[in-house]
Amino acid sequence: MARNVSTGTKVGFTIAAWAVALILFSPILWVLLTAFKTEAEAISNTPTFFPQNFTLENFSAVQDRSDYFKHAINSILVSVGSTLLGLIIGIPAAWSMAFAPSKKTKDILMWMLSTKMMPAVGVLIPIYLIFRDLRLLDTVHGLTLIMTLINLPIIIWMLYTYFKEIPVDILEAARMDGAELWNEIVHVLVPMAVPGIASTLLLNVILAWNEAFWTITLTSGRAGTLTAFISSFSSPQGLFLAKLSAASLLAIAPILLMGWFSQKQLVRGLTFGAVK
Amino acid sequence: MKLTPILVGAFTLALAASASAQTLTIATVNNGDMIRMQGLSSAFTEETGIELNWVVLEENTLRQNVTTDIATNGGQYDVMTIGTYEAPIWAKQGWLKPLDGLAADAEYDVDDLLPPIRDGLSYEGKLYAAPFYGESSFIMYRTDLMEKAGLTMPEAPTWEFIGEAARAMTDRDADINGICLRGKAGWGENMAFLTAMSNSFGARWFDENWQPQFNTPEWKSTLDTYLSLMADAGPTGASSNGFNENLTLFQQGKCGMWIDATVAASFVTNPADSTVADKVGFALAPDTGLGKRGNWLWAWSLAIPNSSQNAEAAEQFINWATSKDYLALVAEKEGWANVPPGTRISLYENPDYQAAAPFAEMTMGSIYAADPSQPSVKPVPYVGVQFVAIPEFAGIATNVGQLFSAALAGQMSADDALAQAQDATLRDMTRAGYIK
Numbered sequence: 082m083a084r085n086v087s088t089g090t091k092v093g094f095t096i097a098a099w100a101v102a103l104i105l106f107s108p109i110l111w112v113l114l115t116a117f118k119t120e121a122e123a124i125s126n127t128p129t130f131f132p133q134n135f136t137l138e139n140f141s142a143v144q145d146r147s148d149y150f151k152h153a154i155n156s157i158l159v160s161v162g163s164t165l166l167g168l169i170i171g172i173p174a175a176w177s178m179a180f181a182p183s184k185k186t187k188d189i190l191m192w193m194l195s196t197k198m199m200p201a202v203g204v205l206i207p208i209y210l211i212f213r214d215l216r217l218l219d220t221v222h223g224l225t226l227i228m229t230l231i232n233l234p235i236i237i238w239m240l241y242t243y244f245k246e247i248p249v250d251i252l253e254a255a256r257m258d259g260a261e262l263w264n265e266i267v268h269v270l271v272p273m274a275v276p277g278i279a280s281t282l283l284l285n286v287i288l289a290w291n292e293a294f295w296t297i298t299l300t301s302g303r304a305g306t307l308t309a310f311i312s313s314f315s316s317p318q319g320l321f322l323a324k325l326s327a328a329s330l331l332a333i334a335p336i337l338l339m340g341w342f343s344q345k346q347l348v349r350g351l352t353f354g355a356v357k
Numbered sequence: 358m359k360l361t362p363i364l365v366g367a368f369t370l371a372l373a374a375s376a377s378a379q380t381l382t383i384a385t386v387n388n389g390d391m392i393r394m395q396g397l398s399s400a401f402t403e404e405t406g407i408e409l410n411w412v413v414l415e416e417n418t419l420r421q422n423v424t425t426d427i428a429t430n431g432g433q434y435d436v437m438t439i440g441t442y443e444a445p446i447w448a449k450q451g452w453l454k455p456l457d458g459l460a461a462d463a464e465y466d467v468d469d470l471l472p473p474i475r476d477g478l479s480y481e482g483k484l485y486a487a488p489f490y491g492e493s494s495f496i497m498y499r500t501d502l503m504e505k506a507g508l509t510m511p512e513a514p515t516w517e518f519i520g521e522a523a524r525a526m527t528d529r530d531a532d533i534n535g536i537c538l539r540g541k542a543g544w545g546e547n548m549a550f551l552t553a554m555s556n557s558f559g560a561r562w563f564d565e566n567w568q569p570q571f572n573t574p575e576w577k578s579t580l581d582t583y584l585s586l587m588a589d590a591g592p593t594g595a596s597s598n599g600f601n602e603n604l605t606l607f608q609q610g611k612c613g614m615w616i617d618a619t620v621a622a623s624f625v626t627n628p629a630d631s632t633v634a635d636k637v638g639f640a641l642a643p644d645t646g647l648g649k650r651g652n653w654l655w656a657w658s659l660a661i662p663n664s665s666q667n668a669e670a671a672e673q674f675i676n677w678a679t680s681k682d683y684l685a686l687v688a689e690k691e692g693w694a695n696v697p698p699g700t701r702i703s704l705y706e707n708p709d710y711q712a713a714a715p716f717a718e719m720t721m722g723s724i725y726a727a728d729p730s731q732p733s734v735k736p737v738p739y740v741g742v743q744f745v746a747i748p749e750f751a752g753i754a755t756n757v758g759q760l761f762s763a764a765l766a767g768q769m770s771a772d773d774a775l776a777q778a779q780d781a782t783l784r785d786m787t788r789a790g791y792i793k
Contacts, residue, residue, distance in 0.1 A: 121630050124605050146392060147413070205425060213431050297418055298425060301382050301433040302410035315415035316387040320601075320630065 109333070115326035116140070123323040139327035143314065149331055152310040156335075158221050159296075159306055160289035163228035164282055167236040170229070172278070175240035176266055180249055190241065193234040201294045212299055219301045227299065228289045235288070236281055243277025244270065279346050283339070290336045307332035379670050380408040384426075385438040386419050386657060390490045390697040394678055397686060401677045407670050416545075423662075427452045432664035435671040439486055441477040441656050441729070445746045448480035454661040455483045458672045465676055469701045471721070474656045477729045477740075486658035487679040490620070491699025493723035494553060494652045496640040497607065497625055498614040499633060502526045502533065506613075516557065516582060516643040516651075519614065523590035526613030535590030537612035538583070541599040542762035544754035549653055549743040550616070551761060552754070555579040557644045557651035559734040562745050562782075567738060567791040569782035571757075571775045580761065580771045587765060596766035608632060616642060616651070619723055622716035623694060639719040641726060647734045653743035654727035656699065699724055749789045756781050 115123050116139055118132040143149065178186050208227070209218075217223030247270065255269045271278065293308040300309055311332050314325040340347065385391045395411050402408060412434070414422060423437045427447065439447065447453050460467045460483075467475070470488060478486040496514070503510055506525035511518065523535030539550040552562065560575035570576060587595050590613075592606060600617060604624055607615045608631040615621070628634040642652035659678060661671045677683060684704055687696045693713035696704065698720055704710050705721045714720075732742045739745040744754070757778040764774040786792050 121608075124601070125609070146395065206429060209425055209429050209431060213429060218431060218433050297414070298422060301384065301412045305412070312415055312418050313387055313413040315418075320604075320624075321387070 109337070112326045112329050112333075115323055116330045118323050120320035120323045123326070124320055139323045140331070142324055143328045143331065147310055147313060147328075149310065152305055152307045152332075153335065155221055155224075155304055156290055156306040156308075156332075159224045159228055159304075160286045162221075162225040163232065163289045164236075164285040166225065166229045167233050167285060168240075168278065168282065171233060171236035171240050171281075172266065172271065174237050175244050176270060178237070178241050179244035179247075180252060190238065193237060197234050205298065208295075209298070218299060219304045221304045224296060224299060224304055224306070227295050228292060231292065231295065232285045232288055236285055239281040239284070240274070240277065243274050243281075246277075247273050276346070279343075283343055283347050287336055287340065379406070379667060380410050381435040381667055381670055381674055382410045382412060382433060383436040383438075383674070384412045384414065384419060384423050384434045385436075386416050387413050388657070391438065391657070393687065393691065393695065394489070394683075394697075397683075397690060398678075400686065401674060404677075405670075405673060407674065409674070427662045427664070430664045432662075432666065434662060435665040435667045436674055437660050437662055438489070438657055439660050440658065441474075441654065442741065442744045442746060442750070444478045444486040444658060444660065445480045445740060446748055447660070448483070448485040452663055453485045454663055454665070454668055454672075455485055456487055456661070456672060456675065457483070459487055459676055459679075460484055462676065465680060466703075469681070469703050471700060471702060471724055473654055473724055473727055473729065474700060477654060477656060478658050486660035487675050488656040488658045488700040489679055490697035491654070491656035491724060492619045493642075493654055493699070493720065493727055494550070494616060494618055495622075495642055495719055495723045496614055496616050497622060498522075498638050498640065499526070499610075499612070499636050500638045501636045502613045503638070510638060510640050513641045513650075514643050516645055519616075519643045520582070520586055523586055523614060527590040532611055533613060534592040534606070534611060535613045536586060537592055537598065537603040537606050537615045538587060538595070539599055539603065539617065540587070540591075540595040540762055540765045541597055541602075542755065542758040543599075544744065544751045544758060546599050546758060547762055547765075548754040548758040551579065551583065551758075553642070553653040553743040554583065554651040556649045556733045556742065557642070557647065558582070559645070559647045559649070561733040561735055561737050563738060563786075563791075565736055565738050567786055569779050569786060571779040571782065576775055577771065580764065580775060584764060584771055596762045618655070619699065619716065619720040622720065623714070626715070639716050641719065641723060649732070649734055650723075650726045652723045652727055654724060654729055655743070747791075749785060749791075753782055753785050756785075 114130065114132060117135050117137070118129070119134050119136055122129060122133055178190060212218045212223055215223075217226070251273070252265055252269060255265050260269065290306075291308065293312065296306050296308045297312055300306070311325070311328050314321055314328045385395070391413070395413065398409050419438065420443075423434065423439065424443075425431065426433045427437065444453070448455075459465050467484065471491060474488045474491045475484065478484060478488060496510070496519070498510055503522065503526065506522060508522050508525060510522070514522075519536070525535070527533065527535035539547045541547055555561070555576060558575050558579040560573060560579050561570050564570055592598065592611065598606075600621070603612065603615055603617060604621060606612050607625055610633050615625075622637075622639065625631050625637050626634050631637075642650045644650045659675045661668050661675070665671055679700065681701065681703060684696045684701065688709070693707075693710045696710060698704070698714070698717070705717055711717050727742045729740050729742050731737075739747060741750075744750055760769070760774040760778050760781075763769050764771050769777075783792070
């Protein structure tokens with residue numbers, strides 16, 4: 082039953098929602114404004130909100146020093162590639178945990194999640210040595226592999242949650258009709274879980290896009306993504322804020338646009354199963 | 358048409374192309390001089406045919422990346438940018454190739470390198486890294502405020518004079534702080550400054566038996582002087598101020614004096630960024646009459662890891678980047694003021710450079726005033742002016758830096774900070790096996 086909400090409450094909640102949105106957006110807004118300031122204005126002790134001397138030179142300086150497009154292509158390859166690879170592994174894994182659980186399924190799920198709590202630097206040296214021996218250092222496929230491994234627990238957990246919402250009777254009916262396991266997953270389960278799979282895909286693309294620690298450590302020049310691109314513009318000695326902001330803006334623009342256009346799908350997927 | 362011969366031909370051509378185009382991967386730090394070199398490096402490629410793949414990183418990220426790579430023999434980089442802290446430690450570990458080719462090259466003229474810098478990059482008499490730019494620290498001060506305070510800055514002042522001048526120049530109503538010093542915690546941040554300062558008070562990190570010395574009167578005197586100076590004449594929130602924050606304060610006319618890296622001189626005298634560009638004077642870092650000054654010594658340098666498969670080409674590049682010819686190339690393209698400082702004697706003898714860089718003489722004097730092998734008044738078992746060249750130092754000094762930064766922020770007393778620093782350092786040094 083719909084609840085009666087007074088106009089005053091609606092206005093109050095709307096203002097609160099806008100305030101929260103503005104707070105969340107403020108760092109991006111600050112980056113956007115700083116990218117068009119001069120270095121001296123960007124670091125001024127009395128900060129200006131809008132650029133007083135509007136300039137585009139930070140963007141040209143960034144492109145002169147570093148190849149944005151090469152890094153952007155690497156970012157797309159790694160984030161999309163690792164997500165697709167993760168889904169290929171994660172969908173069957175989540176199916177088995179949701180529909181054919183064993184006594185240890187819950188423990189396995191918790192163990193997988195616990196790996197996300199481990200500090201990445203704790204396994205830096207072993208991973209680095211493995212990558213060195215397999216000649217995966219500074220390669221896009223090596224980075225795709227590590228990104229898949231990092232995000233796999235999240236992929237499986239998200240898919241598991243979505244799959245649990247799907248009535249098992251439907252899958253059993255498909256089995257009764259003679260569907261084999263492969264057909265059951267591909268033609269019955271996946272179409273029903275599209276919103277969940279889509280939001281898993283989008284979230285993991287974002288996570289892989291933003292990952293910095295492994296990207297910076299395991300790449301040198303050829304396979305660097307946009308996070309490595311940004312990190313090259315920070316400096317403890319010298320003025321760099323405006324150029325760093327321009328580089329950051331260029332790096333986040335594609336994923337920001339993707340998030341903007343797919344927000345309906347993202348919200349739908351993230352709230353899927355929240356209300357029974 | 359048969360495809361096999363075409364494919365074989367294409368494969369051979371591709372192999373030949375990859376074999377002829379040798380590529381060096383260079384890990385470097387994001388600072389003005391390095392970025393300038395990146396811009397000018399096409400001259401090296403044209404000259405030699407060697408392609409360069411640049412990896413530019415922020416200082417701490419660079420340090421983490423190159424340390425991981427060299428410790429695991431990863432082989433990602435052919436040339437690494439390292440400092441005077443890493444060079445002797447890594448050379449001792451056998452991780453770096455000695456630069457014998459440079460030492461033997463008469464045209465390169467290794468004897469032209471400034472001796473303190475060259476010593477800092479050598480291990481057992483061999484050069485393991487070539488300095489790209491070197492720096493010390495000195496006093497940058499506002500000539501107008503000093504005059505207003507009725508004082509004259511000596512060329513080589515004492516800490517007593519600095520204290521008097523800082524307090525006289527402070528004008529809280531006009532938002533002018535007599536002195537701006539580093540307060541941000543970190544072994545390369547506040548501890549670089551405080552370790553160098555402590556040398557001039559006769560303090561040292563360790564005695565000859567590696568016993569920590571924070572419980573000595575010399576360290577107490579160092580920290581008390583620093584804290585009272587900052588309380589009376591320092592900016593608010595100084596415990597979070599590093600190089601960049603103090604640079605901004607000075608450029609905007611908020612500091613009477615600033616003791617920091619000599620490389621800052623070109624920033625504070627650049628009218629495009631600094632509001633006080635024409636009112637800046639320079640002096641040597643202060644002392645207390647004990648024979649040591651509170652200035653440091655650092656050089657960003659180029660070295661070849663043992664894992665490099667292109668060592669010969671890498672040495673060729675280092676030769677080019679740290680040569681006299683490179684300095685002349687920068688001067689020709691961007692003017693003498695933009696030449697990387699602090700590496701060669703001949704640069705400081707060059708009248709064009711002396712005319713373009715008013716701080717040149719003071720920079721060289723500061724570099725010569727630092728002695729990495731005998732940094733303090735009393736004997737020490739280590740090398741390094743603002744650091745101790747042992748692998749454990751970065752971690753230990755960062756801990757101590759946090760304690761001293763907390764004392765600056767008023768969260769603990771100087772005595773508590775020193776006592777905790779002593780305990781923590783003693784524990785870490787015992788664990789590391791230096792103290793039996």
